[in-house]
Amino acid sequence: MVGKVCIIGGGPSGLAVLAGFAKMQREGQDIPELVCYEKQSNWGGLWNYTWRTGSDQHGEPVHGSMYRYLWSNGPKETLEFPQYTFEEHFGKAIPSFPPREVLFDYLQGRWKKEDIKKYVKFNTVVRDVCYNKETDDFTVSVKRLDEDQVEDGERFDYVVVASGHYSVPNVPSFPGIDRFPGRVLHSHDFREANEFTGKRLLCIGASYSAEDIALQCIKYGAESVVISYRTKAMGFNWPKEITERPLVDRFEGKTVHFKDGSSSEVDAVIMCTGYLHSYPYLREELRLKASNVLYPPGLYKGLVWQKGGNNKLLYSGVQDQYYTYTMFDVCGLWIAKLIQGKVQLPDRDTMEKDWKTWHARCGTLNSDAEDISFQTDFIQDLVKDLGDDYPYNVDTQEIFNTWEHHKVEDILSYRDKSFASKYTGTPSPIHHTTFMKALDDSMATFLDQRKN
Ligand code: NA7
DSSP, X not given: OOOEEEEEOOSHHHHHHHXXXXXXXXXXXXXXXXXXXXXXXXXXXXXXXXXXXXXXXXXXXXXXXXXXXXXXXXXGGGTOBTTBOHHHHHSXXXXXXXXXXXXXXXXXXXXXXXXXXXXXXXXXXXEEEEEETTXXXXXXXXXXXXXXXXXXXEEESEEEEOOOSXXXXXXXXXXXXXXXXXXXXXXXXXXXXXXXXXXXXXXXXXXHHHHHHHHHHHHTTOXXXXXXXXXXXXXXXXXXXXXXXXXXXXXXXXXXXXXTSOEEEXXXXXXXXXXEOOOTTBOGGGOOOOXXXXXXXXXXXXXEEOSSSTTOEEEOSOSOOSSOHHHHHHHHHHXXXXXXXXXXXXXXXXXXXXXXXXXXXXXXXXXXXXXXXXXXXXXXXXXXXXXXXXXXXXXXXXXXXXXXXXXXXXXXXXXXXXXXXXXXXXXXXOOSSOGGGOOOOOHHHHHOGGGO
């Protein structure tokens, strides 16, 4: 039996691995010693909201990219755990697009039920992971942040990298931005939309962060938002305060000149330009290098690192995401089964051919519907290997596609729609306040049915 497993990161993907092991232990299997290192003082990864930006109290880079007033931008029915439904957690059906605090509460309910907190060592940052060829194991060195103490390396048989990939901002530069007379920040550091009330904003980037931050700023009273795209405009039916322009060419004072020759005056700039895969604690042959794609290269089944570590270095949650919690759950269980010896790996050539085929297919995707279908297939491929351990069908393509359709119809009101739970069949109620009017995002207000 495997002796010791190190899991790096106590967010949804790392905790899904612990949940996988907890299930096996409940079913009578002996499991390895599990140690999950978490840099922050609480679990939840990005869902563990922090007001901090820049460096934390220990001088470590702040992990959190989550902002206040974030509401789920996809229906909760696409991320619902089949074995722990929203109805079970809240004791009633709740609307389809919950705010941050509600989703975090739900996640914590699942984790508490699995009794996995005991494996997490908080305030502990991983400094170095080295694969030892002679002994076919890893040495993991950590720093205990509270004691300001770097510890001697500990040996582990497997390492699971689950430190997330929406934490280290990708920050491009543009001519003249160094003299812009206003605030310039990356979405990683965006927290409080009220800061921009009455302001004219520029959001650079044309993906989920730009879409959501632009809408949120208008919701909280920004005067206008220009969204600048590099490849393609999002093209939603925006309210009159939001417009889309091609990429920024240069800044001259407060004036932004765009590639099409047009210009606009703005008071603040938010770079919604995405995130970098960053694993500074891994030795070179263990480091995943990729952009934010649905199937990063070098990973068999999207999980088993092929370029070093003898199939014992695993990555969880590194895919770009439509499915989130359910995908992590399936990945976590697959990883636990692999380590338990209940999933077998084929020979190296087969693994290489397999990941290359998936990665190549990922490069051919041309629409949200194709992306969603691809990620559904990716999950189903893992589920197939799980057999009786995962008797659920988490395919929610239909819900995703309807949601996309709602967004195209009206970007302001897609969160006012509702869906039915795939697992309980219960339709979700419509929220008492429409999204653009719901300024109070607290759990108490969200769940208060008297408001209906
Ligand atoms: P994404 O989804 O990775 O998108 C990044 C966006 O930033 C995308 O539109 C990029 O344009 C744009 N980008 C990246 N570099 C540049 C430069 N140099 N200039 C202009 N624009 C640039 O990140 P998000 O933060 O929106 O979302 C993160 C995740 O949250 C997302 O994947 C979902 O899972 C939820 P491109 O299209 O490449 O031209």
